[in-house]
Amino acid sequence: MSDAAGGVRGRDFTGYRIAGALSALLFLVLLAWQIVFMLGGGDTVTPEVAWSSAATEGPDTPGARTGGGTLVAETLTARTRLQDERFRTGPSAEGDVPERALDPGTRLTTAPLEDGSSLTAAWAVPDDDSAAMMHESGRVEGRSSLPYANAALFERPFARDWRIGMSDVITHMGALAILGMAFLLSAVLALRGRVPIRRGKSGRTVKRFGFLERATHWLTAISFLGLSFTGLAIAYGETLFVPLGARAMGTLGWWSTWGHVLFAPTFFLGILIMAVMWTAKNLPSRLDAQWLAQGGGFFSDDGPHPPARKFNAGQKLIFWSAILGGLVMVLTGVTLMFPFYWLDLGGMSWAMLIHAAIAVLLIAVFLAHIYIGSVGMHGAVHAMWSGRVDRNWAAEHHDLWLKENASDTEGAR
Amino acid sequence: MARAKFLCDAERCIECNACATACKNEHEVPWGLVRRRVVTLNDGEPGEKSIATSCMHCTDAPCVSVCPTSTLYQTDIGIVLHDKDTCIGCGYCFYACPFGAPQFPKSTLFGSRGKMDKCTYCAGGPEEDHSEAEYRKYGTNRIAEGKLPICAEVCSTRALLAGDGETIGEIYRERVVHRGFGSGAWGWNTAYYPGDAG
Ligand code: HEM
Numbered sequence: 227m228s229d230a231a232g233g234v235r236g237r238d239f240t241g242y243r244i245a246g247a248l249s250a251l252l253f254l255v256l257l258a259w260q261i262v263f264m265l266g267g268g269d270t271v272t273p274e275v276a277w278s279s280a281a282t283e284g285p286d287t288p289g290a291r292t293g294g295g296t297l298v299a300e301t302l303t304a305r306t307r308l309q310d311e312r313f314r315t316g317p318s319a320e321g322d323v324p325e326r327a328l329d330p331g332t333r334l335t336t337a338p339l340e341d342g343s344s345l346t347a348a349w350a351v352p353d354d355d356s357a358a359m360m361h362e363s364g365r366v367e368g369r370s371s372l373p374y375a376n377a378a379l380f381e382r383p384f385a386r387d388w389r390i391g392m393s394d395v396i397t398h399m400g401a402l403a404i405l406g407m408a409f410l411l412s413a414v415l416a417l418r419g420r421v422p423i424r425r426g427k428s429g430r431t432v433k434r435f436g437f438l439e440r441a442t443h444w445l446t447a448i449s450f451l452g453l454s455f456t457g458l459a460i461a462y463g464e465t466l467f468v469p470l471g472a473r474a475m476g477t478l479g480w481w482s483t484w485g486h487v488l489f490a491p492t493f494f495l496g497i498l499i500m501a502v503m504w505t506a507k508n509l510p511s512r513l514d515a516q517w518l519a520q521g522g523g524f525f526s527d528d529g530p531h532p533p534a535r536k537f538n539a540g541q542k543l544i545f546w547s548a549i550l551g552g553l554v555m556v557l558t559g560v561t562l563m564f565p566f567y568w569l570d571l572g573g574m575s576w577a578m579l580i581h582a583a584i585a586v587l588l589i590a591v592f593l594a595h596i597y598i599g600s601v602g603m604h605g606a607v608h609a610m611w612s613g614r615v616d617r618n619w620a621a622e623h624h625d626l627w628l629k630e631n632a633s634d635t636e637g638a639r
Numbered sequence: 640m641a642r643a644k645f646l647c648d649a650e651r652c653i654e655c656n657a658c659a660t661a662c663k664n665e666h667e668v669p670w671g672l673v674r675r676r677v678v679t680l681n682d683g684e685p686g687e688k689s690i691a692t693s694c695m696h697c698t699d700a701p702c703v704s705v706c707p708t709s710t711l712y713q714t715d716i717g718i719v720l721h722d723k724d725t726c727i728g729c730g731y732c733f734y735a736c737p738f739g740a741p742q743f744p745k746s747t748l749f750g751s752r753g754k755m756d757k758c759t760y761c762a763g764g765p766e767e768d769h770s771e772a773e774y775r776k777y778g779t780n781r782i783a784e785g786k787l788p789i790c791a792e793v794c795s796t797r798a799l800l801a802g803d804g805e806t807i808g809e810i811y812r813e814r815v816v817h818r819g820f821g822s823g824a825w826g827w828n829t830a831y832y833p834g835d836a837g
Contacts, residue, residue: 271701271703271713275720276714302785302803334784339714349717350831355809356824359808359815369678369679379738380678380680380738386735388735476708479729562730
């Protein structure tokens with residue numbers, strides 16, 4: 227329980243540390259999987275379905291297939307020839323109709339294809355003739371008589387970069403950030419243990435958060451978690467759930483999309499009330515520099531904690547992540563719900579990228595917050611649950627705040 | 640092996656919109672959605688050109704890559720198809736599409752996105768060929784009958800070409816040699832040769 231220096235130490239929480247070690251191991255495996263996945267470079271789109279030709283039609287020979295791809299190619303190519311100049315081919319008096327071009331018995335049908343990667347590789351390289359006849363890539367927009375958004379757009383090569391930003395950069399970096407943070411937190415728990423109350427619990431409590439503060443916190447927290455899980459299901463569902471079947475992912479995705487929208491208003495309300503309630507106490511002060519310089523006293527049980535008022539610098543950072551990050555999420559999110567209401571396609575593309583990038587960052591950051599508010603620090607969770615904290619906890623982490631409230635023994639504030 | 644492509648000869652397109660109209664009619668594409676449309680460049684100025692556009696059925700198709708629910712998939716002749724039953728209307732394919740092809744009905748709650756619709760190259764969808772369900776969700780399946788997309792086959796000036804890429808390339812090149820000019824295959828670089836694009 228105590229050692230030469232006296233008092234409770236982080237490493238005394240043996241059970242927590244074992245759990246931390248186990249989950250560190252788990253997250254290390256997941257991280258390794260993610261890195262292998264990322265470096266696997268399997269992001270090229272390959273065909274999943276192959277056409278084949280069912281030569282005869284009729285109930286007697288269901289699915290009887292002949293010729294496979296070659297017959298399909300011959301049939302379609304013959305038909306393609308019909309578009310050539312009429313004097314040469316096609317339905318005209320002089321021309322010869324290519325064989326199979328107008329075959330009424332033709333039936334082409336599809337079946338799953340094992341590995342189409344060689345096809346994509348072959349398609350991607352133009353032969354000299356095709357290379358010579360191509361119009362160069364570039365943004366092309368004209369005019370259209372249709373009354374729809376983007377109807378006048380012809381070509382927008384930026385979309386290919388958007389795809390790289392979305393499916394290669396943000397998705398992979400997000401997974402790294404989230405799994406990496408989870409691993410770090412588990413490792414900290416294993417090596418360092420919980421942040422202890424050095425002098426143990428005094429048994430006397432002081433009021434820390436009122437009902438409105440707690441209600442707002444949990445409204446925001448639950449909404450945030452709801453948004454995170456539904457958002458992650460959409461972003462990573464293809465990797466995590468499609469093995470269960472594409473239809474299962476379709477259903478899950480559909481629920482997630484609508485669930486995502488439903489959690490948004492309560493989240494917005496939560497951060498608004500938080501902003502009104504807590505901004506004054508979260509403005510930067512000189513104490514914060516000292517607190518940050520000492521790492522919040524987080525990594526060592528020895529030596530005094532840096533002084534803090536109601537919120538220390540770490541909590542202020544969390545507060546501002548919630549408020550500013552949350553505002554960006556709400557703004558981009560509402561924008562995405564009403565396409566082209568105030569942004570054009572370029573703007574919408576950026577809104578989507580920003581929404582996704584900030585989302586994975588916020589999830590990683592709030593993992594750390596949830597950790598320190600629960601298992602990471604002995605006695606912390608009571609602040610947001612019952613609203614009262616142990617006096618010794620308050621003295622160690624928020625000494626100046628405790629002094630300001632010291633006049634009332636049971637702490638009415 | 641055939642590789643299905645679209646090529647619009649901008650020197651021949653007369654903006655008659657027959658392709659767009661035939662497409663709408665063939666597949667009974669709902670009000671508010673267009674699978675094929677015509678874009679006019681430099682409208683009313685010298686050098687005016689019109690190009691019919693739709694899903695180009697890209698190589699390494701970005702829409703397929705970003706789709707979170709594996710709704711989009713490609714066939715071995717390059718045709719990109721979609722499964723309306725798994726689409727969640729997230730719109731990612733729209734942001735990733737270099738040609739603005741995916742369409743979203745504004746039919747759901749909040750007037751937001753419904754399930755995506757786009758050109759199927761007249762090849763239907765994952766439902767059974769020529770079934771009622773396939774027709775309702777995706778329109779007719781001409782490829783199954785060995786035919787090419789209706790938009791190209793109705794084109795009166797033969798501006799819009801569909802079918803095997805090599806073959807339509809040949810037809811186009813011969814035409815350009817014959818008449819002595821041509822502005823090239825619009826969109827091909829972006830659509831079909833992703834690594835090659837500058
Ligand atoms: C579900 C797990 C969560 C737990 C266990 C938790 C716990 C706590 C605790 C104990 C505090 C008070 C710290 C103190 O006494 O000073 C707190 C404060 C706070 N929480 Fe949470 N929280 C959770 C989720 C969230 C989420 C998801 C958000 C944001 C969207 C959030 C935002 C905040 C903010 C802004 C504060 C005030 C600043 C701070 O203390 O860092 N919390 N939380």
